[in-house]
Every structure is written in structure tokens, then in C-alpha cells.
Amino acid sequence: MKKLFSMFLFVIAFTVITAGCSRAGSNESASNETKNDGKVNLSLFLTLGNEGEKKAIEGLVEKFEEENPTIDIQVNLPGAGYEDMLRVKMAANDMPDLFDTHGWSQLRYGEYVADQKDMDWVQHLDPALDQILKDKDGKVYAFPINQAKDGISYNVNILEKYGIKAPKTLDEFMTALETVKEKSKGEVTPLWIPGGENGNIAQIFDELATPLLITDEENSYGDQLLDGSFDWSKYTPLPEKIKEMQEKGLINEDVLTAKPQQATELMAQDKIAFTFVAGSLGPDATELNPEVKVGTMPVPAIHEGDKQSWIGGERYTIALWKDTKHPEEAKAFIEFMAQPENVEIMAKATSAPDPLTNVDAENYFSEFYKEYEDIKVEPYFDRVYLPSGMWAVMSTTGQELLSGALTPEQLSKKMGEEYTRLRSQ
Known part of the structure; x- marks a missing residue:
């Protein structure tokens, strides 16, 4: 009887573990799929580090989802493990729908990103970032959340x-x-x-x-x-x-x-x-x-x-994976992030200059950035x-x-x- 009872407990435990693994697996692989509830699920990987930055991006994602109820954004902020995670994903050609190129938009991630040159926000890109985010053919590799x-x-x-x-x-x-x-x-x-x-x-x-x-x-x-x-x-x-x-x-x-x-x-x-x-x-x-x-x-x-x-030039960005299954929804999120009020939120949260000419965001160091506004960014x-x-x-x-x-x-x-x-x- 004890042996039968032990076997019964093992079956229950195995079922629970298997179900748990199944749920975790479905969440992990959902980055490029449409959920059963009809929502488009997008993955967003960023290198934002401190609590203020994290709170700001999570608040904006929540706002976007409220305005776009058919889209669900999975925010991933892996911190120090970011580069290792992205290298594995590059090797498997299974990138997040949206991800931070953290200074390597062309040299490391160039072959994985879609061109954003036809998006609305590009007309307002600060010229100081041209040599960082554009190549000689005019390809735009990423949207800058701020600039370094x-x-x-x-x-x-x-x-x-x-x-x-x-x-x-x-x-x-x-x-x-x-x-x-x-x-x-x-x-x-x-x-x-x-x-x-x-x-x-x-x-x-x-x-x-x-x-x-x-x-x-x-x-x-x-x-x-x-x-x-x-x-x-x-x-x-x-x-x-x-x-x-x-x-x-x-x-x-x-x-x-x-x-x-x-x-x-x-x-x-x-x-x-x-x-x-x-x-x-x-x-x-x-x-x-x-x-x-x-x-x-x-x-x-x-x-x-x-x-x-x-x-500097490029610090935090949002690039679009060239093979995402939901490019229009992903572009909609980037354009949302490029709205002046949202750019200002992120500039303040990161204490860094804003990246667009149609925004004049104030942050802790604004007076110094204005004092040296004629100095070139290398x-x-x-x-x-x-x-x-x-x-x-x-x-x-x-x-x-x-x-x-x-x-x-x-x-x-x-x-x-x-x-x-x-x-x-």
C-alpha cells in the first residue's frame, strides 16, 4: 500500500513539474507568436540597469498595451547577462522582436536588424547620431532611446x-x-x-x-x-x-x-x-x-x-529583428517610444540627452549639455x-x-x- 501511495505521489509530482515546464516553454517560445487569446506577443530585451530606468520603461510598456490592447510586450531586463543571452540568440538566429544594441548596432548586430529609415521618427534624429546609427547607404539600424x-x-x-x-x-x-x-x-x-x-x-x-x-x-x-x-x-x-x-x-x-x-x-x-x-x-x-x-x-x-x-553616440536603443513575424506591431511600439513625451520620460529616467530634434528634455545635466552643445560627439x-x-x-x-x-x-x-x-x- 505504501509503495502504491508513493507511486501515486510521484505521478502527481511529475505531472505538476511537466505542466510547469510546459508553461515556461510556451512563454519562452512565445516571443514571435500570437497568443491563444488573439494577442500578438512581442519580446523586448533591454540593457536598462537602475531602478528608475526600469520603472520608466515598464510604465511606458503598460501605457502602450493599454492603447494597443491586441499587443502584449514581454519586457526582459537581464542586466549583466544581456550580452551572453544575445550571443546565444544570434547563434541560433532566434532574436527578440525588439532589442537593445547597446553601442553595437552596426558592428555586432548589423546583420540581424531591419532598416528603420522609412519610419516617421527618423526625420527627427539628432544629426550627432548619424554616423553611429546610419551607414553610407542610409540604413538606420536602431531607434535611440537616448544618446551617450x-x-x-x-x-x-x-x-x-x-x-x-x-x-x-x-x-x-x-x-x-x-x-x-x-x-x-x-x-x-x-x-x-x-x-x-x-x-x-x-x-x-x-x-x-x-x-x-x-x-x-x-x-x-x-x-x-x-x-x-x-x-x-x-x-x-x-x-x-x-x-x-x-x-x-x-x-x-x-x-x-x-x-x-x-x-x-x-x-x-x-x-x-x-x-x-x-x-x-x-x-x-x-x-x-x-x-x-x-x-x-x-x-x-x-x-x-x-x-x-x-x-559616445549610441547608448540605449531599440532595434527591430529583421525576421520578426510581427514587424508592423513592433514598429508601432518603436513609433510610440519616439513620441516626444515618451522620449522625455526616458531622457529624465536615464539622466542622458534626448536623441531627437523635436524634443527638448530636461534632466540633471541639461545645463551642461547645452553649455557644450557645439562639441562634437565622437x-x-x-x-x-x-x-x-x-x-x-x-x-x-x-x-x-x-x-x-x-x-x-x-x-x-x-x-x-x-x-x-x-x-x-
């Missing part, structure tokens, strides 16, 4: 206190760092780097490589970087300058262990003057201390006579000029430089070796 303008964040009150103007050149930046160290008597970190996550070190090298090697006419090596003939000794001045900052005590002593999460509290306590940390640093620090004001500025020029640059250096895999090399070599394991010359040599190896793969 990366540079350097700074504590406005500290600069005012010490009589420092936002520096325009690297020499001025070095002088500003030295002034902060001297006048604060070491109480304020001139340049704070959260190198405990070494990608933040790579971010600095990536941003500064553009003014060193691209934007100045007499020191522009874009063609050589693209054809593989670049002399990597010309990269050495960048690690030399970073090492100089460290040796002069202009960088936080805990650079190799500091975490990005510390930036908000340190900025709120007026312990940081400059940092390459961006995103929600400003509003988050001001929420902790309403007296604090965080500014943002373009990357300083390195060569005499050159101009500053914003680095694309991320690694996304244009380096082979896939070089971001990891910049991360590790930068960390080794700051730990003393590599000299600036050795760093450049290693960068060149890895650049050659990865180009050949």
Missing part, C-alpha cells in the same frame, strides 16, 4: 571653492588635479577611479585614446588602426600620463580595489573632485546631499589646437578602431600599469600584440 555623451564628471562646489574652471585641455586638467590636491591638503581626491572593476580603467583609456589618436588632424591614425599598420608606440603617451597622475598622488590610493558603488557617497561628501563615473551619479549624490552639485564636461583635448570631444574608440576582445585587454593592461606590473612602454607593446592577434581571428 561621455566625458568627465566633476564636483561643481569644489571647483568653485578652489577657483578652478572646467579644464579644456589635458594640461589644464593636470593643473586642476594638482590644485585640488594642494588646496584641499589631501582631503579631496583629485581624480577618483573605481578600478576594483577594471572595466572602469578601460573606460578612461578608451575615452582619452580619441583625442590622442583621432581628432587632431596632425595626429590622426584612424586609417592605420583600421588597416592594421598602426605603430603602437604612439599610444605610449596615454599610459605615461595615467602613471604620472598616480605617481603625483592625483589618483585615489585604493584605485585597484575601489568600487563604482562608492562614488555616490564620496561625491555627496565632497571627497571627489573629478571622476569618469557617469550615469546617475549626479542625481544620486544630490539626493544624499542636496548641497552637492555634479557637473559634466567633454573629454579634454590633448594636442595643441585641437578641440574637446564628447565620447564614437567610442574601441567600437570603431579595435578588434573584438580589445576591451578586456585595455582593462587588464590598465590595471597592471597601476599595480606596477607593466611600464607604459610595456603596456603599449602588449596592446599592439593583442591587437594583431585579435585582428587575425
